Amino acid sequence: SQTIHQWPATLVQPVGSPLSLECTVEGTSNPNLYWYRQAAGRGLQLLFYSVGIGQISSEVPQNLSASRPQDRQFILSSKKLLLSDSGFYLCAWSSTLRGERGTDTQYFGPGTRLTVL
Amino acid sequence: ILNVEQSPQSLHVQEGDSTNFTCSFPSSNFYALHWYRWETAKSPEALFVMTLNGDEKKKGRISATLNTKEGYSYLYIKGSQPEDSATYLCAFVPWMDSSYKLIFGSGTRLLVRP
Numbered sequence: 001s002q003t004i005h006q007w008p009a010t011l012v013q014p015v016g017s018p019l020s021l022e023c024t025v026e027g028t029s030n031p032n033l034y035w036y037r038q039a040a041g042r043g044l045q046l047l048f049y050s051v052g053i054g055q056i057s058s059e060v061p062q063n064l065s066a067s068r069p070q071d072r073q074f075i076l077s078s079k080k081l082l083l084s085d086s087g088f089y090l091c092a093w094s095s096t097l098r099g100e101r102g103t104d105t106q107y108f109g110p111g112t113r114l115t116v117l
Numbered sequence: 118i119l120n121v122e123q124s125p126q127s128l129h130v131q132e133g134d135s136t137n138f139t140c141s142f143p144s145s146n147f148y149a150l151h152w153y154r155w156e157t158a159k160s161p162e163a164l165f166v167m168t169l170n171g172d173e174k175k176k177g178r179i180s181a182t183l184n185t186k187e188g189y190s191y192l193y194i195k196g197s198q199p200e201d202s203a204t205y206l207c208a209f210v211p212w213m214d215s216s217y218k219l220i221f222g223s224g225t226r227l228l229v230r231p
Contacts, residue, residue, distance in 0.1 A: 036221075043121070043223035044161075044206065059218070090161070102148045102210040103168060106219065108160040 002027035006091050006109035013116055019064075019078040021112050023091030026072065031093040033074040034106065035066055039087040050074060051096065086116045119143055121209045123222035130197050131230050137193040138225040140207030144188035149210040151219060152181055152192055156203040164192075164205075197229040 003026045013019060025031050035047040046059045048066035056066050063082060067075045074091055089112045094104035122141045130136050142150065152164040165174040170185040178195045194201055204226045208219035 041223070044208075044219075044221040046218055046220070049218070102212075103166050105151075105163040105166065107163075110160055 002093075002107065004091060004093055004107060004109040006089075006112055008112060009110065010113045011115070013081050013114065015083055015116055016080045019076070019081050019085070019114070021076040021089055021091075021114075023074040023076075023109055024072055025074075025093045028072070028093070028095065030071060030096050032096055032104070033068060034092040034094075035074065035076050036090040036092065037087045038090070039084075044090065048076070081116045083116050086114055088113050119209065119211055119220050121207065121220050121222040123205075123207060123225050125225060126223070127226040127228070129228045129230065132197060132199060134197050134229075135193065135195045136197055136227065137191050138205060138227075140190045140192070140209075140222055142188050142190075142207070142209035142220075143211070144186060146211045146213075147185045147188075147209075148212040150183060150190050151208040151210070152190070153206040153208065154203045155206055155224070161206060192225075194227070197227070199229045199231050202227055202229045 005024050007022055033050045036044045037047055038044050048056055048058055050056050050068045053068055053071055064078050091109040092106040094106045124139050150167045153161040154164055155161040165181050167183040172183040174181050181190055181192045183190045192205055204224040206221055206224045208221045210219055
């Protein structure tokens with residue numbers, strides 16, 4: 001069965017510090033991978049998605065970046081955190097079966113609570 | 118900007134009550150609509166994926182309907198139980214070249230009192 005891991009679970013970082021959040025998926029190959037953020041009082045916002053190694057699409061301008069160094073590894077980074085980067089970060093995966101784009105279920109990880117002070 | 122709205126924002130009901138909430142989305146460029154349930158301290162869990170106008174899906178006491186022409190979906194819970202307490206999210210998928218993007222509403226938070 002497939003599982004998705006995220007770490008760390010919680011993180012408190014000072015403004016201006018770097019960030020690295022990691023997401024890994026087990027039990028599937030060539031998944032689509034996604035990073036979402038939920039800011040306080042708001043819905044889930046798609047930040048990045050990836051359809052393959054080294055292929056990253058950014059959805060919103062921001063000071064965050066994403067990388068996919070391996071098939072089942074997705075990393076969210078920042079060189080210098082801002083207060084507005086605080087939120088709950090969720091990684092998700094879906095299968096890449098052709099013809100089912102947009103109807104594939106996305107499976108979410110446990111999330112990382114990031115507080116920037 | 119594609120906007121997905123959910124109402125009400127929160128709902129408190131008594132155990133045994135039936136309830137429903139709404140997801141509104143753009144009626145043009147519709148491709149699919151997803152419903153997720155997000156319990157506290159857990160990951161969002163998929164409930165339904167709906168694609169056809171007039172579609173109705175059911176899972177136990179939970180059902181959903183879809184009207185793509187007017188741009189809304191209803192989620193119904195019959196005989197609510199305390200374990201139904203969660204945030205219910207809908208996500209709209211617009212028709213695009215690469216339809217990987219789910220646009221989420223901010224959710225309806227349901228609390229079922231025993």
